[in-house]
Amino acid sequence: MNNVFVVADNITSPVGNTAAENFGQLVKGNSGVKQHHDGAKSASPFYASLFAADQFIANDIYTKFEQLLIASVTDALKNCDINAADPKTVLIVSTTKGNISMLETAGDDPDLKERIALHTSAKLLAENFGFVNQPLIVSHACISGLVAMITGLRLLQTGQYENAVVVGADVITRFVLSGFQSFQAISSAPCKPFDATRDGINLGEGAATVILSANPKYANHIKLVGGSISNDANHISGPSKTGEELFFAIDAALKSAGIKPEEIDFISAHGTATAYNDEMEAKAINLAGMQQIPINSLKGYYGHTLGASGLIEAIIAINSLEQNTIIPTKGFHELGVTQPINVAAQLIETPLTSCLKTASGFGGCNAAIVLTK
Amino acid sequence: MQLYYIDNTRYWLSALSLLLLASNKAFYNKTNLADNLHITSYSTINNNTVYSNGDAVFENSGVDTGAFLLAAYQFLEIKYPKFYKMDGLSKLGLLASEVLLKDHSVGEQYRENEVGIVLTNANASLDADIKYFEGAKTVASPALFVYTLPNIVIGEISIKNKFKGENAFFVFEQFDAAFVHRYVSYLLNNNILQACICGWVDLLQDDYKAVLYLVEKNEHKTSIPFTADNMNNIYLFNKI
Structure with a gap:
């Protein structure tokens, strides 16, 4: 099967508008999470990483969600020679809630069903850049971004396409915030992944793009070498009690990459900072025998960006490999999971060659990918 | 000469x-390993009728979607109380999967992570989104919010059958048999899965359609070749 390389990337977030800008801010310890008083989203103040009110305003053609997708893909394409209109190039879009805010703003519109549909957004995006193939859309809860990357990997490995532009975005609306609030899942302070005092998530907005290619001329780029997806078959809104199924995904991703657990230099975890998620992840990491390997969560910088999170965090991992720098877990002070794991609390500068990135989500889904130099 | x-x-x-x-x-x-993959069984739920391998097995016309799904659940004698708390999309997908698996106990034949689910639809979870949104105007319900993701139907089928393998949910304007065929073939041909439930599960208010296929590497007496053409014919005409 073909090797698959990461040709270009972008992160468009409250932290910055390019991948380099985002990585630079994280190295400095800067976060997009802050307290918001916004009655339109929530009656009570809440912590989240949100764009300023004057950024990505919906116009007659594109919603905020679609403008985020466009901004992210535009920057990623600018940084490489991949042609969107090439018949060998496919567009893959990842999101959980897309244009859901239209229920609030356009609820009476008879065309709502069509306009709110994810395939409408994908079509607008494809037309904007001149993609000729039908775009693919992944909507698979909080692992969407990694499922989109794994889909791109498989299509390129088998020669179905040569290049894949994989983009994800989500916007934080009253709909999403009220839902997580109803689950009592939102922290009343900046989130603390894996910490003893963690008490829930912060939400975040953002978009991210990775451009993948099987063209050997990019052989000196970071490689996406493996990926796997599993299901807990346990509960639709709570993670596995054993972590066994996330371990299945980690194990299968490593095997598909031909890499042993001990060859991984760092792990980019999901680390939402809920009691149950972080505990489950710690168990899975121990089942994989990877508890000594430095592990981080980036939710303290971005909040949980839902369908964009897998992509944003994978791109930071890619930049970490390139810069030989592991980003510390913002908000973490004292280990608060029952199994030992090596949470990166400080910036680590050390030679890095390979990374495991994981994610888990509602519906009991888990995903893992492996990136190498 | x-x-x-x-x-x-x-x-x-x-x-x-x-x-x-x-x-x-x-x-x-x-x-070409794709030639060695088989559709073991298929099911369709549409127009107030449940079909198993092309044959109508239950019909209940003149009632709304909710009442029809409940009547089908009772007819199929599934006895799974979790059904009642599910949203429409999950009910539809679960019923179609029960018809599909009725005579094929894949859960016993394979290890739990050798069976997976790949589903697609056009309206994602919009039906559940609207219900949650309307309810949240007074009080936001976590029981409704959890269904505002299309992959929850995969989670429900996985829980019922203890399937722990690869799963993915894709959104298409229309059923794309060629893509599903390619994606599922990759999973089976690379030994990631031994069996996969795949197809289309879409529900928005009173418009709904589920067409599922059980695809296996193993061939059974009634198996038909796993091809995009066969998938399309079953999707469109309920026969190959």
Whole structure:
């Protein structure tokens, strides 16, 4: 099967508008999470990483969600020679809630069903850049971004396409915030992944793009070498009690990459900072025998960006490999999971060659990918 | 003589090319693993009717979607109380999967992470989104919010059957048999899965349609070849 390389990337977030800008801010310890008083989203103040009110305003053609997708893909394409209109190039879009805010703003519109549909957004995006193939859309809860990357990997490995532009975005609306609030899942302070005092998530907005290619001329780029997806078959809104199924995904991703657990230099975890998620992840990491390997969560910088999170965090991992720098877990002070794991609390500068990135989500889904130099 | 020689050469060349073609065909059949995948069973739920392998097994016309799904649940004697708290999309998908698996206990044949689910639809979870949104105007319900993701139907089928393998949810304007065929073939041909439930599960208010296929590497007496054409014919005409 073909090797698959990461040709270009972008992160468009409250932290910055390019991948380099985002990585630079994280190295400095800067976060997009802050307290918001916004009655339109929530009656009570809440912590989240949100764009300023004057950024990505919906116009007659594109919603905020679609403008985020466009901004992210535009920057990623600018940084490489991949042609969107090439018949060998496919567009893959990842999101959980897309244009859901239209229920609030356009609820009476008879065309709502069509306009709110994810395939409408994908079509607008494809037309904007001149993609000729039908775009693919992944909507698979909080692992969407990694499922989109794994889909791109498989299509390129088998020669179905040569290049894949994989983009994800989500916007934080009253709909999403009220839902997580109803689950009592939102922290009343900046989130603390894996910490003893963690008490829930912060939400975040953002978009991210990775451009993948099987063209050997990019052989000196970071490689996406493996990926796997599993299901807990346990509960639709709570993670596995054993972590066994996330371990299945980690194990299968490593095997598909031909890499042993001990060859991984760092792990980019999901680390939402809920009691149950972080505990489950710690168990899975121990089942994989990877508890000594430095592990981080980036939710303290971005909040949980839902369908964009897998992509944003994978791109930071890619930049970490390139810069030989592991980003510390913002908000973490004292280990608060029952199994030992090596949470990166400080910036680590050390030679890095390979990374495991994981994610888990509602519906009991888990995903893992492996990136190498 | 010269003429004969030429004709002779031409004869041998054409014979050789025929032979090459034949051996190529054999080679192709041997190596194209997609040819060795099979649709074990298929099910459709549409227009207030439940079909199993093309045959109508239950019909209840003149009632709304909710009442129809409940009547189908009772008819199929599934006895799974979690059904009642599910949203419409999950009910539809679960019922279609029950019909599909009725005579095929894949959960017993394979290890739990060898069975997976790949589903697609057009309206994602919009039906559940609207219900949650309307309810949240007074009080936001976590029981409704959890269904505002299309992959929850995969989670429900996985929980019911203890399927822990690969799963993915894709959104398409229309059913794309070619994509689903390619994606599922990759999973089976690379030994990521031994069996996969795949297809289309879409529900928005009173418009709904589920067409599911059970795809296996193992062949059964009633198996039909797993091809995009067969998937399309089943999707459109309920037969191959």
